[in-house]
Amino acid sequence: MQLARRISQIIFFLFFIVLFFLAAFPYETGIPADLFLRASPLIAIATFLATKKFISTLILALVILVLSVFLGRYFCGWICPLGTTIDLMDRMIGKVKKKYSGVTRRFRAWKFSILIVLLVAALFSLQFVWFFDPIVILTRTFTTTIYPLFTFFIEGVFNLLLGLGVFQDFLFSAYDFLRETILPIEPLFFQKSVLFGLIFFGILSLNLFAKRFWCRYLCPLGALFGFFSSFRLTRGIFTADDKCTDCGRCQRECKMDAINDGYRSYSPIECIECMSCITVCPTDAISYKLTPRFAREKTDVSRRRFIYSAASGLLTLGLVKTGLPGKVTKGNVVRPPGALPxxxxxxxxxxxxxxxxxxxxxxxxxxxxxxxxxxxxxxxxxxxxxxxxxxxxxxxxxxxxxxxxxxxxxxxxxxxxxxxxxxxxxxxxxxxxxxxxxxxxxxxxxxxxxxxxxxxxxxxxxxxxxxxxxxxxxxxxxxxxxxxxxxxxxxxxxxxxxxxxxxxxxxxxx
Structure with a gap:
């Protein structure tokens, strides 16, 4: 199962990259280049709250969200391209020498607080999900930071090789092919590219403190999936009491610290269905099979935290709306053709x-x-x-x-x-x-x-x-x-x- 998950991650990540490169002139394709963005339930719900209008292009996101009632946070573990990037960063960093239990579990409520702040602000027409949505973050970073760096280094490599005077015909053919497919017509220069790059690499560097730190503690899209997973109608992971030796390897290897103390149960709100626990169990005590489940899991959000988070959303709204730069003024900004009022x-x-x-x-x-x-x-x-x-x-x-x-x-x-x-x-x-x-x-x-x-x-x-x-x-x-x-x-x-x-x-x- 874990092999299947990794294959799924690779396929969806490569699909994300293909769609990214499809967003180019003349754009003659039947596959929407913004398909992953359309699949984000956080974008769909926040945009609906902000505009009070249903946007038909985002219906895919609602289908994906409803599936989490049956499959849990499958999107986070099997599909999300930012999650795949974070997993890759985990493997590059190696094992982090920290304990992921006890005190750190208190911080799992952060992502729910962020989600509440974003949705309350959106309800009063302050769209702010763009700072936290993982699909937006990755798309924005690829556009303004990674893609320009990629083209810069590709151009540099070809200039170096062509300067050596060998394999000229092959190099020119390869360069022409890249020009026609993935390279831009002119060198790319984007404002704020350094800022976007720092934000992205800051998210990745959080892995130094915990596996999938972003996914555990900060991602509001993960919190949204987690909330719907609390109503999950099926159960996937089972632990056999007679086989479990209480070795604790499952808990240590869990990317989300979703396995509870005692090793016999887990939190469907946190579990991303990665199957790591099944792979590392030395006695095959853990298995995966979908069976009916009717118990509701409680989230880590208390009534007090909910009120504080909602109040924070309103406070943010007030500060942005009443600040001097907060006045909605067009200034001298020229928008793209077809932009709404x-x-x-x-x-x-x-x-x-x-x-x-x-x-x-x-x-x-x-x-x-x-x-x-x-x-x-x-x-x-x-x-x-x-x-x-x-x-x-x-x-x-x-x-x-x-x-x-x-x-x-x-x-x-x-x-x-x-x-x-x-x-x-x-x-x-x-x-x-x-x-x-x-x-x-x-x-x-x-x-x-x-x-x-x-x-x-x-x-x-x-x-x-x-x-x-x-x-x-x-x-x-x-x-x-x-x-x-x-x-x-x-x-x-x-x-x-x-x-x-x-x-x-x-x-x-x-």
Missing amino acids: EAEFLDRCVRCQECVKICSSTGACLQPAFLESGWEGIWTPRVDARQGYCEYNCNLCGKVCPSGAIHPAEMEKKQKELRIGTAYFDRNRCIPWYRSEDCLVCEEHCPTPKKAIKFDSRQVQLPSGEKKIVKFPYVDEKLCIGCGICVTKCPVEGPGGIFLTNALEQRWDS
Whole structure:
């Protein structure tokens, strides 16, 4: 059984990686690249509480959650890609010389407290699950940290090997194949990548203190599965009294410290069905078979802890909503095409950066925000037009959004109706305006059929006294869709001679 679990973990982890790489232009696949995100019950419930709307794309998550009533925390032990990564980290670290009983069991209630805080906050339209959901954490880290590092080192290896002058044909063929499959068109640069990487490696480093520390004490998705497992209708693990010698190996090897003292029973709330206890038992006293079970297991959450956690959620809500950066203001943030109105967008967005990943394969304009739209807008996708532009013939960001924060708009509607902002010239930096020299770069790159950038040709007198005709550019607001390519391609160093704002933006009205 443990071998079957490891095979399952490997298959689902590889499937996660395949889906990650599928989130790229032209995205012609019948398998949703955001399938794992759709499978998270925590995302589904929190988004429902925040928006008061049922999101059909998340129905898979509810099916997975209901199955835990029969199979326990199977998702944590057999499917979760972050759990697999943590198990791999455990094997790399080796055996940690600490006792996992007694005092540490008190901390198992932490994850339930975190879950209560998140759900109470979501009920009052403060979406905060994106910081704790394991699928979001792994997707975000792969997008902003691991994938750029991977491409950086792959590029470096090929440059080194090509520099040696051997196997040139093979290397060029291999490089072209990688370019067509998994490597980006341009080198990737993401803001906050160091922060996301530190959070991820911080989670992994917690294994130094206990096996699966994150899963035992902090993961709210695990707490949600644990809560439903407390109503479990079947029992899987059995210990035969006549065979058990009280050696305690099962308890020492248990990844979740789920086996109770005395070794004859276990907590279905904590057990992730990993089967380690069955494997290490020297007398084969432990077996696995599904049989009916009707007793309800109590969670580690007391009434007092529940009240404290709910109060903490309300306090967090108040601090975020009333703080100066907490005011819901769009500021000058430009959102992706098809984004819902700002308040609903913030309620739905889970900050997974899936849209950022797929955008990096086209115009690469999306970046995770910081405080540009308040505390609630942290890590939401925003357009950084100096970094990249919104590709005119691309509408993929909405197709990979698991929560519907970005609507998958049709191409024609995206090009003609869903303008994301308007560009304006900075006359103190634009070359024709401050240097009286012609520059046509912005107009040449404008993708709109009638060209949103026009020219006003005038005669000017230079300081030398010479007179010349200069084409002064301006933006036709009726034609500009806010794609930002003019800002990206502007040859002026530093801040460009043209900038993008969210003026005249058109959101998707759900």
